[in-house]
Amino acid sequence: QKEVEQDPGPLSVPEGAIVSLNCTYSNSAFQYFMWYRQYSRKGPELLMYTYSSGNKEDGRFTAQVDKSSKYISLFIRDSQPSDSATYLCAMSANTGGFKTIFGAGTRLFVKA
């Protein structure tokens, strides 16, 4: 079983829809939870990070962490065609040195 599970999709939605992206994890030591966006032929771009449980909002993006369920989510409101990309969740823990584990990434297509 992988430490971080993420449905690779693809996920296709119409423009303006609310998108929900999710990851589950097994390691309770994870403390930081991140979301990255990766466009084709580019490196991942950090969208936001959250420490421990709770919600964090940044513009059209909201990240949620539920440590009791080992479940994290990223919501995108009013999705745009420019949001079409692969979204990667990532988590890190201090286990004698920080190591970041990434999910497989979910490919998102937003249709105009």
Place this chain on the structure above:
Amino acid sequence: KAGVTQTPRYLIKTRGQQVTLSCSPISGHRSVSWYQQTPGQGLQFLFEYFSETQRNKGNFPGRFSGRQFSNSRSEMNVSTLELGDSALYLCASSLEQSSSYEQYFGPGTRLTVT
């Protein structure tokens, strides 16, 4: 502020050869991590360097190695290349080792092994 830069951007090598990839972190960032990205395995952690010392290592064979210089620039080396080493190699920098939650990635080096 300039982002993370990686050179070269594309590379084609033959099985058995070795390769060296270079990464320049964001100015002021002292931690550099390397990742391998493939369609089948996704993003996998190779190693992290901080203050010229390898602080953390992923589950890759010893053919994969790296180093960091006093100006925080980093190189990774892969010896005796195999076909399975074909991948996008990404470098990411963060301010400190403990701020790995805020990593900034370079564009990557696409390595093709024939």
